[in-house]
Amino acid sequence: xxxxxxxxxxxxxxxxxxxxxxxxxxxxxxxxxxxxxxxxxxxxxxxxxxxxxxxxxxxxxxxxxxxxxxxxxxxxxxxxxxxxxxxxxxxxxxxxxxxxxxxxxxxxxxxxxxxxxxxxxxxxxxxxxxxxxxxxxxxxxxxxxxxxxxxxxxxxxxxxx
Numbered sequence: 001x002x003x004x005x006x007x008x009x010x011x012x013x014x015x016x017x018x019x020x021x022x023x024x025x026x027x028x029x030x031x032x033x034x035x036x037x038x039x040x041x042x043x044x045x046x047x048x049x050x051x052x053x054x055x056x057x058x059x060x061x062x063x064x065x066x067x068x069x070x071x072x073x074x075x076x077x078x079x080x081x082x083x084x085x086x087x088x089x090x091x092x093x094x095x096x097x098x099x100x101x102x103x104x105x106x107x108x109x110x111x112x113x114x115x116x117x118x119x120x121x122x123x124x125x126x127x128x129x130x131x132x133x134x135x136x137x138x139x140x141x142x143x144x145x146x147x148x149x150x151x152x153x154x155x156x157x158x159x160x161x
Contacts, residue, residue: 047146
């Protein structure tokens with residue numbers, strides 16, 4: 001801690017490397033919270049349409065960004081989710097995939113939560129969760145890409161309580 005009696009070398013302070021924007025934004029060891037709420041459909045219509053109309057592609061984009069740092073569709077993942085949902089599980093596969101993506105995102109950004117809340121949110125409204133994750137990743141500098149629109153320039157909102 002600086003007490004005023006020490007000299008500060010401004011040149012050495014300016015030469016320190018900056019943290020990359022992909023790092024989880026935490027204060028100390030305290031877990032952070034989501035930057036966006038789960039029900040923001042009318043606030044960000046473009047991301048809402050993406051989550052509802054292109055859900056499997058968006059799921060694959062988010063997982064590909066978190067696993068491989070690539071902002072593109074993982075076609076194997078996308079087609080697997082589609083086939084499982086339509087021919088075998090009646091939509092349960094997407095709930096599981098969204099739940100797993102939410103857990104990966106919470107771990108990556110140090111967001112508080114647990115698997116039970118991830119599963120409940122994904123089960124009740126998977127599209128809302130996908131949209132929240134899309135906005136979260138975009139706000140933290142990791143836009144996973146979208147089928148329906150280009151990368152937006154959203155201001156960072158205040159943290160959710």
